[in-house]
Amino acid sequence: MRRLVDVIVGPDDAGPEGLAQAAAVLLGVERSRITGLDLKRRTIDARQRRVRLNVSLEVWVDEAFVPSTGPYAPSLPTLVGEPEVVIVGSGPAGLFAAWALARRGIRSVILERGADVRGRRPALARLNREGHLDQQTNYCFGEGGAGTFSDGKLYTRATKRGDVGLVLDLLVDVGAPERIRYDARPHIGTNRLPQVVTRFRELLEAAGVVVRFGARFESLLLNGQTVRGVRLADGEVITARAVILATGHSARDVYRSLFKQGVAMTAKGFAAGLRIEHPQALIDGLQYGASAGHRNLGAAPYSLSCTDEAGVGVYSFCMCPGGFIVAAATETDGVVINGMSPHARGSKFANSGLVVSLSPADVGGGVLGGLDYQAALERAAFTAGGGGFRAPAQRVTDFLARRVSADLPTCSYRPGLTSVDLWELLPRRISEPLAAGLRQFEQSMRGYVTAEAVMLGVESRSSSPLRIDRHETTCVSPSHRGLYPCGEGAGFAGGIVSAALDGVRVANALGS
Ligand SMILES: Cc1cc2nc3c(=O)[nH]c(=O)nc-3n(C[C@H](O)[C@H](O)[C@H](O)COP(=O)(O)OP(=O)(O)OC[C@H]3O[C@@H](n4cnc5c(N)ncnc54)[C@H](O)[C@@H]3O)c2cc1C
Known part of the structure; x- marks a missing residue:
């Protein structure tokens, strides 16, 4: 029984x-x-x-136990004929779109500007050790997209947007830990994600999906307002009856190219701020009290949010227990910060984005205003850091007291820190709500504001500052037939699982 x-x-x-x-x-x-x-x-x-x-x-x-084992997700048919659909971007949105198309018997080609997982590792090592950024292959660009070297948190609130269970099942089938199927806050970890991504690609290739690395989309191939394919940066033209654009929110060149070609886009709200790092033991104590460090609990996470007196939202974002802060830049003159954790979450640091909600009116500049605002923040951080992707930083107590830190605590961010007054770097529209938010967070989590915590910047890419418009049910661009904006870059997802769900949704909406 x-x-x-x-x-x-x-x-x-x-x-x-x-x-x-x-x-x-x-x-x-x-x-x-x-x-x-x-x-x-x-x-x-x-x-x-x-x-x-x-x-x-x-x-x-009283019954012989048979442990559940995969495969859990439906298998793929063998695809024949020429690829009909071009998918730009091999992040979760692009990979899951290719999988869902393949389920329908539709063969696609995935174009990815960066290198495969194996080629990404040396590029990241050079960035961390030498401060040298490869603009095509980095923490945001390359096989698996922005989530390949991350915490791989799979928690999502987007449960109404599709079958989250299917996404998790498929990830387990390609090597993610079984426990992501039952943990309320599942995560994979940066040491296991690369293998998961590679096996996912191999599953697609085995069915007949074509995957090309070092293939950078430059513009749409148009016949009037109908998309006929894409043109790559090296001049190659690839024709297709439909293009799924899943290029993530860091591909600013893609947005600018689409804007020039008259693709319908709308500015939307986003968030920006800093990243904060504490000793993990301190967070464990604040969250778990006497149970801190228990082997059955692991490193403690936290999630904080509030509004300041003016009603501006301030919240923690992408909290990485037992993790590391990474240089998620894609441009040579801008510092961008993000976080990741290995599966065991065993580092002695806990980091999290602390961001402030911004509306299009706050940043101005029309449809592309948010992109310019983000880029300006990143350049200011680069200059303040003194180059080599060193990040400008301040102890949290000094930030609140508005004084430069005399010294900084040890931090997991490999390119290094430069002590500055972050108030001089950030617009008041960010620094003031951030300070108010920190004071409120201290009320709900006593000990959070401590000289042991350091803040560094900038956390500028928490979400897309614009939306590439599409029809609600057909997912087609209202300005260009055959164009299917998809995933986080199109403004329809925020995170690995919601991007994957959006990939499935767009693939299922695409006409046969
Ligand atoms: C360091 C880090 C940690 C993160 N941690 C988490 C986490 O723990 N949990 C979570 O849910 N989310 C996390 N995120 C966010 C998550 O990775 C993204 O929300 C998700 O990857 C978005 O999926 P996507 O497929 O829409 O876009 P992306 O993953 O950004 O993929 C877009 C792909 O398109 C490619 N591309 C861009 N331009 C072109 C072009 N011109 N031609 C060809 N290819 C192009 C890029 O190289 C990239 O591979 C993290 C992000 C980073 C950077």
């Missing part, structure tokens, strides 16, 4: 034996009759620092 139960346990009992004992008590059976457990959902509840785990389980009683 198999029974579904929900148990609530402390960290000590969150291992397999503790869960089996708790399930036995709940079901009123001898522990020895339980042959196995299949976890369905696992949530850590750390309210009031009294840590409890809520676990939903399928309990196998």
Whole structure:
């Protein structure tokens, strides 16, 4: 017999034996009759620092246990004929679009400006060690897109936008840990993501999808207002009956090219600010109290949000427990900060973006105003950092006191830090809400504002500052037939899972 139960346990009992004992008590059976457990959902509840785990389980009683193993997602047919659809970008949106098209028997070619995963590693090493940026292959560009070297958090609020379970199942099939199927806050980790991405690509290629690296989209091939394919930076022309544009929100050259070609786009709100780093042990203590450091809990995350007196939103973004801050720049004169964590989240640092909501009216400059605003922030950070992608930084207590830090704590950001007054770098529209937000965060998480925490900038790419318009159900651009804007760069996603869901959605909307 198999029974579904929900148990609530402390960290000590969150291992397999503790869960089996708790399930036995709940079901009123001898522990020895339980042959196995299949976890369905696992949530850590750390309210009031009294840590409890809520676990939903399928309990196998008196029956030989057969652990669930993949494959979980439907398989792909073998594709024949010439590729009909061009997908620009091999991030989650592009990869999942290719998969969903393949499910429908439609063969596509994915064009990716950067290198494959293997080629990305030396480019990242050079950036971290020598401060040399490869503008085509970096933390944002290359196989798997911006999420390949990240924390790989897979939590999303976009559950109404598609089948999140399908995305997770597919990721497990290509090597992601099984637990992402039941953890309430699943993540893969930067040490495992590259292999997952490579295996995903190999799955697509085995079905007949063509994947090309070092193939940079330059412009649309147009016949009037109808898209006939794409032109690459080296002059090559590739024809197709449809183009799915999934180039992410860092490809500013793509936005500018589309703007020139008259593609319909709209400015939208976005967020910008800084990234903050604390010792992970400090965050563990603030979140988990006496249970801090427990092996069944791991490194503690946090999520903070508030509005200042003027109603401006300030929030933590892409929090990476046990992680590292990385140089996510794509332009040679701009510093951009982001974060990542390995699967075990074992580093001694906890970092998170701290960003302020901005509206198109705040940044001005029309449709491309947000791009210019982001770029100006990044250039100011580069100059203040003193070059080599060193980041301008300040202790959080000094930021609030408006004084330059006499020294800075050890930080995980490899290119290095330069001590500055961040108030001189940031527009008041960002620094003032940020300071107000920090004071409020300290109220809800006592000890968060500490001299041990350092803030560095700039966190300018949390979301796209514009939307490439598309029809709600057909997903076609209203200005250009055959053009399907997709994913985060088109303004329809924010994060790995929502970008993947959008890829599936666009592929399913594309006419046969
Ligand atoms: C360091 C870092 C950490 C992150 N951590 C997380 C996380 O933990 N969880 C999470 O949900 N999200 C995270 N994100 C955000 C997440 O990666 C993105 O939301 C997601 O990847 C967006 O998917 P996408 O497919 O829309 O675009 P992208 O992933 O940006 O992919 C776009 C692709 O298009 C390619 N491209 C761009 N221009 C061209 C061109 N002209 N020609 C050909 N190819 C082109 C790029 O090289 C890129 O591969 C992180 C991002 C970064 C940078």
